[in-house]
Amino acid sequence: PIDSGIFYLGPGGVSVHRNNRHLPRTRGPRHDHDQRLADGLQDTLRTFLCLCDHPPSSWFLNRKKDYKDGRFSQVVSNALDMKLRDDLERLKKIRNHRGLRHYWGLRVRGQHTKTTGRRGKTVGVSKKR
Structure with missing residues (x-):
């Protein structure tokens, strides 16, 4: 090259x-x-x-102000996936709003959800017997 x-x-x-x-x-x-x-x-x-x-x-690095050590760093490959997963697990653990939205599978960044995002797990009405 x-x-x-x-x-x-x-x-x-x-x-x-x-x-x-x-x-x-x-x-x-x-x-x-x-x-x-x-x-x-x-x-x-x-x-x-x-x-x-x-x-x-x-500003050029992709990991800004890490939660554990407070440093800026450049994270690549599998480490980036692990950091993202750890962040989401931490948000879910502390019952943060963003973490709960991730847990429920809803939109996280403030989008409207009345008419969009209807694919996925369906919640239907059970028929009376």
Whole structure:
């Protein structure tokens, strides 16, 4: 993939996909985004290493203010699913409104439910005998 120019050097020396290559320039010196890692110019590498000194901003990370440790972090793959499941279990355990809506299988984010969302478990009327 380095030869195709898809991956670029990002903060911490990590490869960054071309869709996200504009993000490291929020802080630090500017650089040419079409410069590939394989070209390896000294000035460009020095600029990229300068970018490595500045970690990504907290708004860029996908786990904001973790409940247990209070840190901002980037969670990936199975850990992201586990964190989401733990959050929902915690909300259900403390009987939070959002947790109860998840438990009942209803809409959580304030949508109207009078006419939509009628698929799912049906609650019918029993016939008198």
